[in-house]
Amino acid sequence: MGLRLRFALPLLISLGLILIVLQFYWTPLQLKTQQEEFRQTNVSILGGAESALIRDLLARDIGSFFANLDLLKQRHQNTWVNLSYINDSGLQIYPLFENPTTLFDSSGLVPVRYPLSISGTDLGILQIDINWGSKRDEVLAGIAQIRNLIIGLIVVVIVITLASFQGAVLRPLRELSQAIHNIAQRNFDVSLPPPPAGEIGELSRSFGWMLRELNFEKEVLDTHAIIYEASASGVLMKVNDHFIEVSGFSREQLLGRDHLFLMDESADGQDPASITTAIRGGAVWSGELRYRNREGRPYWVSATIAPLLDENGQVERYLSIQTDITAQKNEERARVEAETRAATDVLTGLYNRRRLDQELEKAVERRDRYELDFSIMLLDMDHFKSVNDNYGHLVGDDVLITLADLLRQKARKVDTLGRWGGEEFLIICPGVDLDGARTLAERIRSAVETHPFETVGFKTISVGVASCTRDETITDLLARADSALYEAKESGRNRVIAR
Amino acid sequence: MFLGVLIAVLLMAAQPASADGRVYTVGIVPQFEASRLHGIWRPILDRLESETGLQFVIRGSSTISQFEIEFAAGQFDFAYMNPYHLVIANDSAGYLPIVYDGGRELSGVLVASRSSGITSPEQLDGKVIAFPAPNALGASLMMRQELTDTFKISFTPRYVKTHDSVYINVLVGEAQAGGGVQATLRRQKQQYQDNLVVIHKTQSVPPHPLAALPSVPQDIQEQVRTALLKMGETDQGRELLSKVPISAIAPADLSLYIPLKNLGLDRFYQKP
Incomplete structure (x- = not known):
């Protein structure tokens, strides 16, 4: 029911009530009282006239009696019908020889009986039908006038009320409603009409604030968040604009697809199936996912996929909020690369000196904290200078590269390899004592010895091994390894000396 | 009535004396109220005055009874009265009639309701008969005299004040018959007349005379009689006289009224 009708309804009902009361209570009441008054x-x-009539009757002066009655009848001919007199014997003696007049409409006739008597003796009865039709019509006309006046007033009141209601309430509400409708149609670019005074204005203002807040949040979300809702079977039901923007697909192309259809890989190596298993069980999944957009370009998101449960605890649908972290991810990779670069020896690809220092420190730290022993071996290619001299630096570089490869092959996975300097290499071996390190070193040494290097043929290395003891500094440890290496060199090369 | 007396007194006071210095009083039986009587008689008296050079003043009586007392005491020089009054007046004060309406006769009629089946006065023995007033000449006095002397019936009289009343009383059955006069009967509504039947008519007597007191000089009486008769000869005069009512004024004398005297109406006359 329209607001206008709702508003006008009480007034209309009141009008109806007034009319009903007028018609069924007031009018009959008025008619009754007026009739009685008239009577x-x-x-x-x-x-x-009574005393004159009685005097005539007592004197038997019926002539005068009749004359008086004639006079009365004459005087009231407009309202008196059938004036008659019945004497005490029940005989009508006035009028003589006249039939009573019947009116066409006898509804307005009020019978009046007026007994004449003197000192308790009945003389007879005067009877008249009083036609109060015209008086009654007057009363009814008066009531009709009132009724019309009331109707007119109430109609005017209704019109005025509705008009002011229209202006003060309906129009602003309608404008507001239209604005809200626009928003529901995802058209946020609405400007609200200027708020009028009063409660509607309050509503409009509040709505305006809410709208700004929503706008802000939406902008924030749409700018930064990819949001979707998927059915219990994983089918996309709702997607926000940012999803569309980032993925490059249209809404129609997205809805109905599986919510992980764009997924390439996850940062922690999970596949769509494992994620699905997790969330189907009611767990919230969080992680970094890499997607492919429409053009096939990858982008990274930080995603949370939350299952929404119904009252029985069953998954009803999924809600996911994701942020595009491609930039961060790229930055991370760049950083990692930079870091790696900073820690890598360009030629051999092994750790560089700087990194080796860091690793040493970490090893010492591990020793201190977890009492994990470690050993280091410092090795050096024998007669490397002659390679450079005889074959040139390029060949020398190749030799070093090949050596590095050999080391990588022969060292354990847990060992940290690095180029210490020119033709010197350092290997940090966690969890081995001196003997163990020596054995390892020996293995490496013999591997090198037997490996035919391109161009230069067979080469050898000397190795100095030191095992880290409690409370020994890196400097001391290195000094010991270095000393061992020196000894290896001095004692004929192509050998391992452990200190 | 009082007004009439007042007017009369004032007029009398204002009236200059006539040639012989005397103002003649005229009494009129109060059949109507004073102003009406005055309206009828004053123009006539004015004519008389201009004709005779005499002065006349109307002297009103408040009731018929009062009138009767006054004329019996001879307080009017001239008086207009009904025939029976004349008889009494003649007996008591010697009044003699000078003029009367020769064109009329007075008699009473007895009516009964047509539906009553009464056709003659004999059937009224022991019944109720309505009369206007006890002393109405034709309707009551003469009628009752004849009913008693001629038809020898006894009846209960009811005096119902007016002739109209008499007829209606008969029509409604309050009285089995009623006494009235032809003139008033003819004035009733046609429906009334249709339902009434005249069952008896009394003998006729001459109507009201204008009478003079014997103490009024004869020549004055003659002057008045002549002047009045002369009025009867002109249209204008007849017009005035017809209001009395006198339709054909004629000289009168006592012999006209002797039969009336012999009826013994005083048996039926109600003294004041």
Whole structure:
């Protein structure tokens, strides 16, 4: 029901009630009282004539009696019908030889009986039908006037009320409603009409603030968040604009697809199936995913996929909020690369000196904290200078590269390899004591010895091994390894000395 | 009535004396109220005055009874009265009639309701008969005299004040018959007349005379009689006289009224 009708309804109902009361209570009441009053007036007229009539009757002066009655009848001919007199024997003696007049409409006739008596003796009865039709019509006309006045007033009131209601409430509400409708149609670019004074204005203002807040949040979300809702079977039901923007697909192309259809890989190596298993069980999944957009370009998101449960605890649908972290991811990779670069020896690809220092420190730290022993071996290619001299630096570089490869092959996975300097290499071996390190070193040494290097043929290395003891500094440890290496060199090369 | 007396007194006071210095009083039986009587008689008296050079003043009586007392005491020089009054007046004060309406006769009629089946006065023995007033000449006095002397019936009289009343009383059955006069009967509504039947008519007597007191000089009486008769000869005069009512004024004398005297109406006359 329209607001206008709702508003006008009480007034209309009141009008109806008033009309009903007028019609069924007031009018009959008025008619009754007026009729009674009218009757009384006429009775008084008779009362006024009474004494003369009684005097005539007592004197048997029926002539004068008749003359008086004729006079009364004449005087009230407009309202009196059938004035008659019945004597005490029940005989009508006035009028003689006249039939009573019947009116076409006898509804307005009020019968009046006026007994004449003196000192308790009945003389007879005067009877009149008083036609109060015209008086009644007057009363009814008066009531009709009132009724019309009331109707007119109430109609005017309704019109005025509705008009002001229209202006003060309906129009602003409608404008507001239209604005809200626009928003529901995802058209956020609405400007609200200027708020009028009063409660509607309050509503409009509040809505305006809410709208700004929503706008802000939406902008924030749409700018930064990819949001979607998927059915219990994983089918995309709702996607926000940012999803569309980032993925490059249209809404129609997205809805109905599996929510992980764009997924390439996850940062922690999970596949769509494992994620699905996790969330189907009611767990919230968080992680970094790499997607492919429409053009096939990858982008990274930080995603949370939350299952929403119904009252029985069953998964009803999934809600996911994701942020595009491609930039961060790229930065991370760049950083990692930079880091790696900073820690890598360009030629051999092994750790560089700087990194080796860091690793040493870490090893010492591990020793201190976890009492994990470690050993280091410092090795050096024998007669490397002659390679450079005889074959040139390029060949020398190749030799070093090949050596590095050999080391990588022969060292354990847990060992940290690095180029210490020119033709010197350092290997940090966690968890081995001196003997163990020596064995390892020996293995490496013999591997090198037996490996035919391109161009230069067979080469050898000397190795100095030191095992880290408690409370020994890196410097001391290195000094010991270095000393061992020196000894290896001094004692004929192509050997391992452990200190 | 009082007004009439007042007017009369004032007029009398204002009236200059006539040639012989005397103002003649005229009494009129109060059949109507004073102002009406005055309206009828004053123009006539004015004519008389201009004709005779005499002065006349109307002297009103408040009731018929009062009138009767006054004329019996001879307080009017001239008086207009009904025939029976004349008889009494003649007996008591010697009044003699000078003029009367020769064109009329007075008699009473007895009516009964047509539906009553009464056709003659004999059937009224022991019944109720309505009369206007006890002393109404034709309707009551003469009628009752004849009913008693001629038809020898006894009846209960009811005096109902007016002729109209008499007829209606008969029509409604309050009285089995009623006494009235032809003139008033003819004035009733046609429906009333249709339902009434005249069952008896009394003998006729001459109507009201204008009478003079014997103490009024004869020549004055003659002057008045002549002047009045002369009025009867002109249209204008007849017009005035018809209001009395006198339709054909004629000289009168006592012999006209002797039969009336012999009826013994005083048996039926109600003294004041």
